[in-house]
Amino acid sequence: MGATSIPVMAPAAAEIFLAIAGMILLMAGVFRKSGSMAVVSWGAVVALILAAVLVLTHGGTSAEPVFFGMFSTGPFAQFAKLLVLAGSAIAIVMSLDYMKREGIDRFEFPVLVVLATLGMMMMVSANDLIGLYVGLELQSLSLYVIASIRRDSLRSTEAGLKYFVLGAISSGMLLYGSSMIYGFAGTTDFNGLAQVFSKLGDSGPAVGVIIGLVFVISGLAFKVSAVPFHMWTPDVYEGSPTPVTALFAIAPKVAAVALLLRVMIEPFGDLIAQWQQVIVLISIFSMVLGAFAAMVQTSIKRLMAYSSIGHMGFLLVGIAAGNESGVSGVLIYLFVYLFMNVGTFACILSMRQQGRYVEGIGDLSGLSKTHPMMAFALLIFLFSMAGIPPLAGFFGKWYVFMAAIESGLYALAIIGVLASVVGAFYYLRIIKIMYFDEADEPLDAEIGGEMRVVMLVTAAVTLLFFVLPAPIVATARAAASALMGG
């Protein structure tokens, strides 16, 4: 490497574009002064869409190492980045109406979402422990701020603070683990780590490496809110403004799962005997806690928090499998998860009584009479999350459980199916409230135009996934084989 060589940057075009777009939007918001939330938001949505186009055109497998090997490309990163970009863009669109009505329409919100999305894309593309950490911090720091964006509300600031303190601890654990791994291997580069761990011989890795690996897994498990690192999730989900909760439930989860997948498979692929049991354990805990704790909730946002903890457990089943079908199963599950959650949050964001937003599960009673279409859409999403065939959620679960069975994790698959049955109870409870209970106070009739479109599209995808799953499944398989091969 000469002192003056310029790094290969073209495959990172989407990230570079998004960074510049974020700064331009910030300037636009500052200089337009008041009432610029809508303009900046739509600008952010356009920027995210253009970034998605750049991911498709430039993000393919690069022959040369990008940024001296700090940045990885290929179908796996492309797949995950498209999901992240879609999740963030939809979250911004869904936030417009809510933020305006609640009087927190500040242009910094979309700007921070764009920068958080950039961090998520860097996480997905990380090819180095330092790059992983910097991407993770860029994402987390933006999310801490938008969690407490309603700064006059005690609950929102508490959510932000709690998220910040626990997030800082988890970052500390991640760094501590990384330093131990670096101390053993002498490199932070994923390819270098893979090379080191592939030549360990019979004696296995040093104790320090295993401890380091467990610390790294703990740090990342916090980000995907897997049990026992889940405590922040219900409080943060409940305290944040609902569009922020929607964002939290979608984009960062996709990015963190993709990151965990890459870290486990690429640098630590040869240590599978060491990490598999850890992942299996947190997967079981997450599935069981997600299923049981959600039953007693009265706030729909808390319920969604436990539901997302449960879903993370199912996704970890696919990671624990550690084989190619596991990876493709996780990717398919993430695709389905994105649509189910976006749709459900579109419904939650349409729950208003006399102009006020409500978030109790009881407020949904009698929904089938007042809003038959919305009730039907929510029915589809909830059935899908419960994993009832032929809806999309069933296929997500099916692929990860098949992968687990393929690699001999029968107990894990059985516990997963049982947890899924228990989980179905609380989804069905909401459906019962919507369809069979009498409404005390009906929800407002008016639903925003953006929400209608979002609900319609996501419901259609969730309902009709089984008709034409081939393109998604084929893409996910290609991405998985690229990850396993590379």
Added chain:
Amino acid sequence: MIIQALAFYVFAAIAIASGVMVVTSRNPVHSVLYLILAFFNAAALFVLIGAEFIAMILIVVYVGAVAVLFLFVVMMLDINFVELRQGFMRYMPIGALIGLVLLAELVFVGGAWTFSGEATQVMLAKTPEIAAVHNTEAIGNLMYTRYVYLFQAAGLVLLVAMIGAIVLTHRQRDGVRKQRIGAQIAVRREDVVEVVKVTKGGGV
């Protein structure tokens, strides 16, 4: 050689002692001053291992900016530190327990430490010969070429931190009179000066 070893132990001992004082001293201003002492000794340790650039940066950035900022915060915010410490004794046992466990783990890990045989081959940034390139140049070479991606990304993290601080704390206050130089210059005589005919004995 003996002078080097002696210097190392002196600096290291003072650094650790002042670190302890940072945590234990009652007056927060004293804590910050001890922190500055700790930074200076750490800088001296860097000089001892031949990293004079990092030593200077440590003094310029940490002592010159960060510690002074701490001092300002401590003096301006007027936090009641006695009140903050009230829960200390209650959490002390569990804190000490966790500390002990971590220490035991560290000893355990450190005692059984091995390096991988591949380490020398996959090593990313080998330390260059001190005679060949001085260390300011060596750091510059790495930071702005090989690690340019991380350097830029760290810049973005700082940008987010700045936006966040402003979003969460800045308030537009009403009724604040700001100087508008443009308006002051653009003012015309007719707007501000009124010629009044005063009748004799009538007043204004």
